[in-house]
Amino acid sequence: MKIAHRLIGPEHPPLVVAEIGINHGGSLEVAKAMVNAARMAGCEMVKHQTHFVDDEMTDEAKSIFPPNADKSIWDVMQECALSKDDEIALKQYAESLGLIYISTPFSRAAADFLAEIDVAGFKIGSGECNHVPLIRHIASFGKPIIMSTGMQTIDSLRAPVAALDASHVEYALLECTNLYPSPPEIVSLQGISELRAAFPQAVIGFSDHSIGPSMALSAVALGACILERHFTDTRYRKGPDISCSMDPAELRFLIDRSKEIHTALFNPKVRTAPEEDVYRFARGSIVADKDLPAGYVITERDIWARRPGSGEISVQHFDRLIGARTRQALRRNQQLKWSDLEGVEPQT
DSSP states (O other): OEETTEEOSTTSOOEEEEEEETTTTTOHHHHHHHHHHHHHTTOSEEEEEEOOHHHHOOGGGGGOOOTTOSSOHHHHHHHHOOOHHHHHHHHHHHHHTTOEEEEEEOSHHHHHHHHHTTOSOEEEOGGGTTOHHHHHHHHTTOOOEEEEOTTOOHHHHHHHHHHHHHHTOOEEEEEEOOSSSOOTTTOOSHHHHHHHHHOTTSEEEEEEOSSSSHHHHHHHHTTOSEEEEEBOSOTTSOSTTGGGOBOHHHHHHHHHHHHHHHHHHTOOSSOOGGGHHHHHHHSOEEEESSOBOTTOBOOGGGEEEESOTTSSSBGGGGGGGTTOEESSOBOTTOBOOGGGEESSOOOO
């Protein structure tokens, strides 16, 4: 798939998405500082959350308290939502720095607004990934979609994925665990492989809410093409998602190490050219393990393999030499040559 100018898929380095989300606490200036910090760390894409609370929730939400907050979900989002003008300013700022800007709409009104300001792509959060009518609405804009799949099973994902397929938009599915932070006891790295097997037409990634980079980097080794993590310019800020957010140093680490892992994924099991010098001394060559007379029939006790591997007969041919006869006398530790022996076919 492609979002803006960025190609995303197994043949490309993993895309690391810095989710600013609501970590700015409703401040445009803080949001800009986070965007700039992400850019300085080498990030290519930032993600926001677009909340129009009146279209997103009912009054019942005022009595629901998330596990990671000390106030209702209504109050959290009301306080952290940027105004339309502020979000436009944030998008313009991010793009002026060369970053790709996407956002998660949590309602139809938010999706319409993001389409109006021409975001490069949409994110659909885990809470909405079974909301097929909203998925169809977002997909109708024809922009690429990244969808988290937390709290879902493969079977419950079939309907929303079918909606994405029917829309003909390019999309990615992210394995995700929706606890903030997520301990390794409930993170499913296996989910990456299960998504790849169940939906081979989709780009697969990992939305990480754990502490530290280990789960995200492990996801790359399993084939994740997108890594999404909450991001903050400093962990000294307050907010419900700060505890599972990476800071600039960790973002840089994740970007660099994920590229290294991706590079190694495509290397076949072969002896490489740079290893040849090591091969010459690290492998053993067959030698006489004691002085042997001419015409002697070799037994297993008469030969051994010792470094370096510069001899003519490698240790891998050890068993072939049993029963061969020496053509001339051999000294202990003398590297054997095929011409020293009769009754055995030379091997390369």
